[in-house]
Amino acid sequence: MKVLICLCLSSLLFSKPFKVASYNVENLFDTINNGMEYKEYIPYTHQWNSKNKEIKLNHIAEVICDIDADIIGLQEVENKNILKQLVRRLKEVGCGYKYFAITDKKSSTIQIALLSRFKIIDTRDIMVSCALRVRNILEVTVLIENMPLTLFINHWKSKAYNGVESKRIIYAEALKNRLKYIKNEYIILGDFNSNYDEYLHIEKKLNDTKGKTGINNILNTTYENYLVDKFTLRYSGKKLHYNLWQELNFEKRWSHNFYGKKSTLDAIIVSYQMFDGQRIDYIKDSFHVFNPSYLFNKKGYIKRWMYKNGKHLGKGYSDHLAIYAFFDKRPYRGKFNKIEHSLLIRTIDDLYKVEILKNSLVLKKCVVIFKRGHHAVIKQNKNTRGIYLYGGGDTLKEGYSYDLMVQNIKEYHGLKEVTQLYTIKKLTKVSKLSFYTKNLNKLQQNEIIFNIKGVYKNHFFYSNGKKIAIYFKKRKSTPKNGSYLKIKYGHIGYYKGLQLVIYSKKDFEILEK
Numbered sequence: 001m002k003v004l005i006c007l008c009l010s011s012l013l014f015s016k017p018f019k020v021a022s023y024n025v026e027n028l029f030d031t032i033n034n035g036m037e038y039k040e041y042i043p044y045t046h047q048w049n050s051k052n053k054e055i056k057l058n059h060i061a062e063v064i065c066d067i068d069a070d071i072i073g074l075q076e077v078e079n080k081n082i083l084k085q086l087v088r089r090l091k092e093v094g095c096g097y098k099y100f101a102i103t104d105k106k107s108s109t110i111q112i113a114l115l116s117r118f119k120i121i122d123t124r125d126i127m128v129s130c131a132l133r134v135r136n137i138l139e140v141t142v143l144i145e146n147m148p149l150t151l152f153i154n155h156w157k158s159k160a161y162n163g164v165e166s167k168r169i170i171y172a173e174a175l176k177n178r179l180k181y182i183k184n185e186y187i188i189l190g191d192f193n194s195n196y197d198e199y200l201h202i203e204k205k206l207n208d209t210k211g212k213t214g215i216n217n218i219l220n221t222t223y224e225n226y227l228v229d230k231f232t233l234r235y236s237g238k239k240l241h242y243n244l245w246q247e248l249n250f251e252k253r254w255s256h257n258f259y260g261k262k263s264t265l266d267a268i269i270v271s272y273q274m275f276d277g278q279r280i281d282y283i284k285d286s287f288h289v290f291n292p293s294y295l296f297n298k299k300g301y302i303k304r305w306m307y308k309n310g311k312h313l314g315k316g317y318s319d320h321l322a323i324y325a326f327f328d329k330r331p332y333r334g335k336f337n338k339i340e341h342s343l344l345i346r347t348i349d350d351l352y353k354v355e356i357l358k359n360s361l362v363l364k365k366c367v368v369i370f371k372r373g374h375h376a377v378i379k380q381n382k383n384t385r386g387i388y389l390y391g392g393g394d395t396l397k398e399g400y401s402y403d404l405m406v407q408n409i410k411e412y413h414g415l416k417e418v419t420q421l422y423t424i425k426k427l428t429k430v431s432k433l434s435f436y437t438k439n440l441n442k443l444q445q446n447e448i449i450f451n452i453k454g455v456y457k458n459h460f461f462y463s464n465g466k467k468i469a470i471y472f473k474k475r476k477s478t479p480k481n482g483s484y485l486k487i488k489y490g491h492i493g494y495y496k497g498l499q500l501v502i503y504s505k506k507d508f509e510i511l512e513k
Helices: 002-014 050-067 080-092 165-179 214-218 230-235
Strands: 018-028 071-077 099-102 111-116 119-126 137-144 147-155 186-191 241-243 256-258 261-263 266-271 288-290 322-328 361-372 375-379 386-389 400-412 415-429 448-457 460-463 466-472 484-494 498-502 508-511
Touching (some): 018 147, 018 186, 050 288, 080 111, 111 147, 147 165
Antiparallel strands (some): 137 147, 256 261, 288 322, 448 460, 460 466, 484 498
């Protein structure tokens, strides 16, 4: 019986999950002048003093305690001195870390660090460049129940101040070269200053690499121009990586919010070894953003550390949210299904059957039959349904067909919309006329009405014995009640029922009765 009890306890200990996190703490500095500080953090200027340093330490310690990760990578830590102060503070408040590591590049203003409750058995700096202020990558190997796990903590070049993509590729190449020699399981994490799908929307002013990106093309988080999914990761036979951002629904994919522009600069990236059922595996659906309410202001923005009018105000936390995921020695419990976004062609009709897209999908030969401003309506052929593009239509031209990648859909008061998409390929010019309708008998949302006549009365449009609610987007152009109209172009939208949406004064004409 005693042997059985020991075996059970051993089994429980062996299968205990552990938590890995990453957090950019936004400039955690000490108050000792070493000559490399950012000007805002030169000790005893700009009100960067012992009092504000202590407040900052307390706030960062609060977040780290609440995350309660077994291993946490940190970015923007000035040096070992302030890291030790943080470690002491964490111990004082009851959430200590016995082990820690930090990079040591003298010509870098800020360093990369790691806190661990597991024993650290090896550390090294991966040199990215000898250039001033280019940060090293921190490599740390910890021992988890006699099993080595290597973590690579990153803080790549920012996109600010001419941070073109080639500068991030230097980091990616340095990391990739080191990965060639790693045989045990590893996790890549940190602040990459890149979105998980950077290759799809790299900014023109930063694109000095012909669309090639460090996080996607060098670290191989894409394969055949698609984001690597778990099926491809597990069975392709290639040395690929999977970005855990893909575990979340699209609208939850962000950890940084710059004036309303949400992004996924922070990431946890894993290899096929985290899904192979051996040693250490990722726990299904365990990736999340740490976003308690106290980290946000009343307007919903992150409470970053406040620096205003040249002074530190002693308020706030960081401009980033932390991210985390769980891992275990038990095998991954999810299924490895072929992801439809990269392997099957879907139709617009299919989009009406689902509420949420967890994975992107490809729509072939979509014709832009109507475009007003940033918004548009597309159809794949005249006999299928259309769908409304809310934004994302900037680069599309009316009357042309495209292959499009759809990443997110939603319903707005019942109207089906695509809210995030990218152009894969521009195809040919197409005649739009066959895609329009003049029939009010069997209308569906996201149809385009063309050249029909009728009467506007009390917010309704009457034509050939049929009526439909009508809404003029520009209220100043609303015609007088009882006007006889010719609707040149109208969008069948939806707001508590079908309605005919008129976008511009050019889209209708007032006729003589």
